Amino acid sequence: MSQPTDLATALTAEHHEIDAAIERFTRTPPAQSLGEWARPLVDGLHALRRHIYLEEDLVFPPLKQGALRMPIMVMENEHGQMWRRLDALEALLEHDDVDTEPKRTAAIQACNELLELLSAHNSKEEPVIYPHVDPELSDAAKAQLGEFLVTGRTPAGWTPARAEG
Ligand SMILES: [Fe+2]
Ligand SMILES: [Fe+2]
Known part of the structure; x- marks a missing residue:
C-alpha cells in the first residue's frame, strides 16, 4: 500500500x-415522529445513492474494457436493484404524517432487505473490483475520484446504467 488512504480503502x-x-435505524426504537426517527437513515440512503453514482461514473468506466467487464455488469445489475429499493423506501418515509406501526415495520423490513443486498454486493465488489482501482486508474482519474469522495454530489435526476433491469 503506497498511501495511507488509498482509494480502495476509502x-x-x-x-x-x-x-x-x-x-442503526433498524435498532433505534422509534421514539419520535417517523420523520425524525428516519432522518439519519435518509442521510445514509443519500450516501448510498452517491456511492453508486461515483462507482458508475468514475470507478467502473476505466476498468470495464478488460477482464472486469462481466463482474462490473453484475455490479451494475445489483446497483439497479438497490436503486429501485431506495426509491420505494424513500417514498415510504416521505409522508411522515402517516406514522403508523405497519409503516414502521415495513421500513425496517425494507432496510433489512437492503442490508442483505448490500452484503452480497460488497462481498464481491471489495475483493474483485476494488483491488484494481489504485493500480489501474490514471492519476487524473484517481485525483477526480479522491476529490469527489470529499465534496461530490449525485447529479439531480441521475439514474444507474441498469436501473430499469
Ligand atoms: Fe457497488
Ligand atoms: Fe461500492
Whole structure:
C-alpha cells in the first residue's frame, strides 16, 4: 500500500458507513415522529445513492474494457436493484404524517432487505473490483475520484446504467 488512504480503502470505508447508518435505524426504537426517527437513515440512503453514482461514473468506466467487464455488469445489475429499493423506501418515509406501526415495520423490513443486498454486493465488489482501482486508474482519474469522495454530489435526476433491469 503506497498511501495511507488509498482509494480502495476509502471506498470500503464508505460501505461500512452506509451499512452502519441503515443498521442503526433498524435498532433505534422509534421514539419520535417517523420523520425524525428516519432522518439519519435518509442521510445514509443519500450516501448510498452517491456511492453508486461515483462507482458508475468514475470507478467502473476505466476498468470495464478488460477482464472486469462481466463482474462490473453484475455490479451494475445489483446497483439497479438497490436503486429501485431506495426509491420505494424513500417514498415510504416521505409522508411522515402517516406514522403508523405497519409503516414502521415495513421500513425496517425494507432496510433489512437492503442490508442483505448490500452484503452480497460488497462481498464481491471489495475483493474483485476494488483491488484494481489504485493500480489501474490514471492519476487524473484517481485525483477526480479522491476529490469527489470529499465534496461530490449525485447529479439531480441521475439514474444507474441498469436501473430499469
Ligand atoms: Fe457497488
Ligand atoms: Fe461500492
